[in-house]
Amino acid sequence: MNQLFTFILLLLNLSGTFTKYIYVDQKMGWLQAQSYCRQNYTDLAPVSTKKDVNKLKQLSSNVNHSIWIGLRNSTMDQIFTCILLLMRLFGTFTKYVHVNDRMNWPQAQSYCQQHYTDLAPVSNDKDDNKLQQLSSNVNHCIWIGLVRNCSNRTQWLWSGGGVASTFFWRPGEPNDFNGNEDGGCVWNKMWNDEKLQNQKTFFCYGAVVVKEKKTWEEALEYCREHHDDLASVASETEMLLIQKELSKHNTTEHVWIGLRFLAGDWLLVDGQEMDYEAWGEEGKPSCSHAKIKCGALQVTGGYKAVWDANDCEERLHFICY
Incomplete structure (x- = not known):
C-alpha cells in the first residue's frame, strides 16, 4: 500500500528509557517516516499497552486519517498492518446516519429501509458511543431500530431482525407508560421506551x-x-x-x-x-x-x-x- 500518512514517533531520554510520543504532522510513506524518526528522534512509535493506546489517542484526537506507527510485518510485501491496527485502536467506523427529519417510528423505519438498509441496531457500548458522537448537539431522544415484541412485551427486537440482548436503558426505563410504549430511542447514550407515534429524528444503518x-x-x-x-x-x-x-x-x-x-x-x-x-x-x-x-x-x-x-x-x- 503505497500511501502517505502522518506518523507518531518514540522519544527516548539519555538513559535510553521511554519518555514520550511525538506526533509529526507531515505526510510520508512508512519507510520515509521510519527514516525521519531514526534521524531526528529515536524510532517510529511502538504500541505495547492500553496506556500507550490512550497516549496515542490524546495526541491525535483531532486527526481524521490513518497515522503510521512502528508496526511492520516483514513477511508482507505491502506495509498495511500498521494502518489496520491503528484504525482498530481508534475505532473510526461510521455505519450510522442521523436523519434530522422528524417522523414516527414506522415512518422512520420505512424511510431507512428505502434510502439505506434499516433503522439502526446497537450491538455494544461502542455503537452507543458512536450514536452519541453523531448527535452531540441534539437535545431529544432519537429513534433506533428497537421495538417491543407484541406477542411478548418483556422482549425487545431489532427492526432488521434478531432479539435485542444488550441494553442501555435510562434508570426507571423501560416503564411502558399506559401500556403502549413500544419503540426504543436514545439520548445521551441512554435508552427510553416511547409511543411509536411520537415524532422524532432517527438513526439509520447503511450497508x-x-x-x-x-x-x-x-x-x-x-x-x-x-x-x-x-x-x-x-x-x-x-x-x-x-x-x-x-x-x-x-x-x-x-x-x-x-x-x-x-x-x-x-x-x-x-x-x-x-x-x-x-x-x-x-x-x-x-x-x-x-x-x-x-x-x-x-x-x-x-x-x-x-x-x-x-x-x-x-x-x-x-x-x-
Whole structure:
C-alpha cells in the first residue's frame, strides 16, 4: 500500500528509557517516516499497552486519517498492518446516519429501509458511543431500530431482525407508560421506551454492496475513499441486514468484508470487538497459508451467508458502509 500518512514517533531520554510520543504532522510513506524518526528522534512509535493506546489517542484526537506507527510485518510485501491496527485502536467506523427529519417510528423505519438498509441496531457500548458522537448537539431522544415484541412485551427486537440482548436503558426505563410504549430511542447514550407515534429524528444503518471485482486491499481502499469502511459483521442483526442487501444483487459467490487475520488472530478492521462470529462448518481457520488471511461472506443465492477465509488477492465484490 503505497500511501502517505502522518506518523507518531518514540522519544527516548539519555538513559535510553521511554519518555514520550511525538506526533509529526507531515505526510510520508512508512519507510520515509521510519527514516525521519531514526534521524531526528529515536524510532517510529511502538504500541505495547492500553496506556500507550490512550497516549496515542490524546495526541491525535483531532486527526481524521490513518497515522503510521512502528508496526511492520516483514513477511508482507505491502506495509498495511500498521494502518489496520491503528484504525482498530481508534475505532473510526461510521455505519450510522442521523436523519434530522422528524417522523414516527414506522415512518422512520420505512424511510431507512428505502434510502439505506434499516433503522439502526446497537450491538455494544461502542455503537452507543458512536450514536452519541453523531448527535452531540441534539437535545431529544432519537429513534433506533428497537421495538417491543407484541406477542411478548418483556422482549425487545431489532427492526432488521434478531432479539435485542444488550441494553442501555435510562434508570426507571423501560416503564411502558399506559401500556403502549413500544419503540426504543436514545439520548445521551441512554435508552427510553416511547409511543411509536411520537415524532422524532432517527438513526439509520447503511450497508452498500459494490459490484466491482477487487482484491481485499483494493476493496478496503475503495470503501474508505468512496464510503466509510469495508463493512464488519458485528452481530446477528448486522448479518441479517447485510444478507438483506445482498439479496437485492447478483454477486460473486464470496464478497469481501472488513475481516482480516493480523498479529495471530482475526479482527474487524473498523475497530469493533469480535463479540459475534459466523464461521462456516469448518470453524475458525488457523490461517497457515500466507495468502489465506482475508475474510469474506460465502453467499448462497443472496440469502444465506457465513464467514470464510480467502486468498487476499482474489477479486470479489464487497460490502461497504
